[in-house]
Amino acid sequence: MIPIAYNLRSLAVRRTTTLASVLGIGLVVFVLAGALMLSAGIKQTLGRSGKSDIAIVLRKGSDAEMASSIESPTLGLILSAPGVKKDASGSPLGIGELLIVATMDKIGVDGVSNVQIRGVPEQVGRFRKGLQIVDGRAAQPGTDEVIIGQRLRGRFKGLDLGQSFDLRKNRPAKVVGVFAYEGSSHESEIWADIDTVRQAFGRAGLFSSVRVQLSSPSQFDAFEAVIEGDKALGLDALREDRYYEKQSEGTSIFVTGLGVVIAVIFSIGAMIGAMITMYASIASRSREIGTLRALGFSRPAIMISFLLEALALALSGGLLGIALSLCLGTVRFSMMNFASWSEIVFSFSPTPGILLSALVFAGLMGLFGGLFPALRATRISPLSAMRD
Amino acid sequence: MNSSPQASPSGSDRGAASDIAEHARPTTAESIISLRGVRKTYFRGKEPIHVLQDLDLEVPVGGYEALMGPSGSGKSTLLNLIAGLDRPSAGSLLVAGADLGAMSDSQLARWRANTIGFIFQAYNLMPVLTAVENVELPLLLTKLSASERKRRAQTALRIVGLEDRMHHYPRQLSGGQEQRVAIARAIVNDPQVLVADEPTGDLDRQSADEILTLLERMNRELHKTIIMVTHDPAAAERAHITRRLNKGQLI
Numbered sequence: 213m214i215p216i217a218y219n220l221r222s223l224a225v226r227r228t229t230t231l232a233s234v235l236g237i238g239l240v241v242f243v244l245a246g247a248l249m250l251s252a253g254i255k256q257t258l259g260r261s262g263k264s265d266i267a268i269v270l271r272k273g274s275d276a277e278m279a280s281s282i283e284s285p286t287l288g289l290i291l292s293a294p295g296v297k298k299d300a301s302g303s304p305l306g307i308g309e310l311l312i313v314a315t316m317d318k319i320g321v322d323g324v325s326n327v328q329i330r331g332v333p334e335q336v337g338r339f340r341k342g343l344q345i346v347d348g349r350a351a352q353p354g355t356d357e358v359i360i361g362q363r364l365r366g367r368f369k370g371l372d373l374g375q376s377f378d379l380r381k382n383r384p385a386k387v388v389g390v391f392a393y394e395g396s397s398h399e400s401e402i403w404a405d406i407d408t409v410r411q412a413f414g415r416a417g418l419f420s421s422v423r424v425q426l427s428s429p430s431q432f433d434a435f436e437a438v439i440e441g442d443k444a445l446g447l448d449a450l451r452e453d454r455y456y457e458k459q460s461e462g463t464s465i466f467v468t469g470l471g472v473v474i475a476v477i478f479s480i481g482a483m484i485g486a487m488i489t490m491y492a493s494i495a496s497r498s499r500e501i502g503t504l505r506a507l508g509f510s511r512p513a514i515m516i517s518f519l520l521e522a523l524a525l526a527l528s529g530g531l532l533g534i535a536l537s538l539c540l541g542t543v544r545f546s547m548m549n550f551a552s553w554s555e556i557v558f559s560f561s562p563t564p565g566i567l568l569s570a571l572v573f574a575g576l577m578g579l580f581g582g583l584f585p586a587l588r589a590t591r592i593s594p595l596s597a598m599r600d
Numbered sequence: 601m602n603s604s605p606q607a608s609p610s611g612s613d614r615g616a617a618s619d620i621a622e623h624a625r626p627t628t629a630e631s632i633i634s635l636r637g638v639r640k641t642y643f644r645g646k647e648p649i650h651v652l653q654d655l656d657l658e659v660p661v662g663g664y665e666a667l668m669g670p671s672g673s674g675k676s677t678l679l680n681l682i683a684g685l686d687r688p689s690a691g692s693l694l695v696a697g698a699d700l701g702a703m704s705d706s707q708l709a710r711w712r713a714n715t716i717g718f719i720f721q722a723y724n725l726m727p728v729l730t731a732v733e734n735v736e737l738p739l740l741l742t743k744l745s746a747s748e749r750k751r752r753a754q755t756a757l758r759i760v761g762l763e764d765r766m767h768h769y770p771r772q773l774s775g776g777q778e779q780r781v782a783i784a785r786a787i788v789n790d791p792q793v794l795v796a797d798e799p800t801g802d803l804d805r806q807s808a809d810e811i812l813t814l815l816e817r818m819n820r821e822l823h824k825t826i827i828m829v830t831h832d833p834a835a836a837e838r839a840h841i842t843r844r845l846n847k848g849q850l851i
Binding site: 213214215217218221222224225499500503504505506507508509510511593594595597598 | 676679680683685686705706709710712713714718720722724726727728729733737738740741785797
């Protein structure tokens, strides 16, 4: 085997062209890793919103809470279904909520975007145990006070502690608290008293969804059988985690697909760059390669040596791209969730699998980019060692 | 100084040796190089160019021969054939018992690694490797351990008087020193034959004399058979025999 030090030092000697190739490959890996990290962030954010021991009930045929409406009296029937957990006082653990989308002015950029407003009952904290007020206080029931998710804070006009915004025209609401909720998509929502939301948006007597806490995840089938078995109710029951998984699918596939397409297009350019670097490097080293052949190194040994050189070049770019993409971990990114048509703030979520995939992608770029130059190197005759 | 790297055949070398042995033919007891009616023809388009014509040559074991002749006389082509870098168009070419005309590219590569030490006019050192790493290169084709390879490379560098330059890169050495490193690389595998292509062509007179003295020592003390192409009469004088080529024929 030709020592790898020979290849690594040769790359270092041709530092300008090497650096250009490393940057090119690094950019591609950055784009790919960024897209995959964003996709993972979307899945993670929406995934955190759902739990397997919570069932969500929607109007039959509704894909999302936004499109669903359930009359108030139905709440009692749902809560009395088998499998619903009861608290110490014997009350079933369940909650009916109303979800509305409102258009709000963004800060820092011209334009508006949709924000979800969730009307919640007074006992919301009893059901949603992960809810934490991180700034300010909880909203007073029956008032126009609201609390906002921490990811919304400062992104829209009026959405910060102590500020006000129009819930509806001439219907101001005041932000009295900022909440965290286990990093879920609820942190991109405004929560207000359900009666306030019903009045403001003319949805008297309606819920969008009902959530119930199951005694255990295995109770879902029994619960579902009763809820969906009563055709007169016209309801669908889903596990909450599965519901959010479906919610994230469209956006996640879109982001992954877009990222992969861009990365593949960029990778062609990066591979051509690596190929040019390797061709130039081999052309200027034909005497060295001829000498190696004269000394007895076989064509496969030459091939492996130059493929390893291309691989080292590409992996350097890969590591650079990964390092850059890890900086995205601190960036929050708001985009439209295609399921709810409202803005949700995601973060880039680096996982070992994504970083490894990005590195493998870089390695493949190196191998494909280096293949033809390495083949050319094997064709250099040992007689090249003797020529001036 | 009479120490030698003495690279004994490793397992892979023995495998290569048995492979090469399939092509071994008896040579005369005294000859290590034997050419019979060797021709080399190149084609420029469809036009044949006869570079070597019906060449006969016997070089004894331990011989030191210089090849001289004008440009285009075929001396480099002859050297390439003897070194197993090229194959004859016709005739018989036996070197160290191997019929080179019948060997494949990969067989020739293994044979060269075991049998031939190369000394080039332009030294042909790897610029990014240190002196000791350059000398170690041929040993990477053996199954020797890393420490043994290092030890032998250091011994070879001591033989050529460069023990204090082992970790210098070629750019940090003079031309004469670079050629010494190349000679150390040529002998580190203990080959039977050294081929030298204008070994003093790029050197000043004093460095050239030092290199020629070193080659004499390789021949006299390590019993290497040396074939040297040169334009330098002073270099040719050091050889036992000077052969002259003209228009592809020995004269």
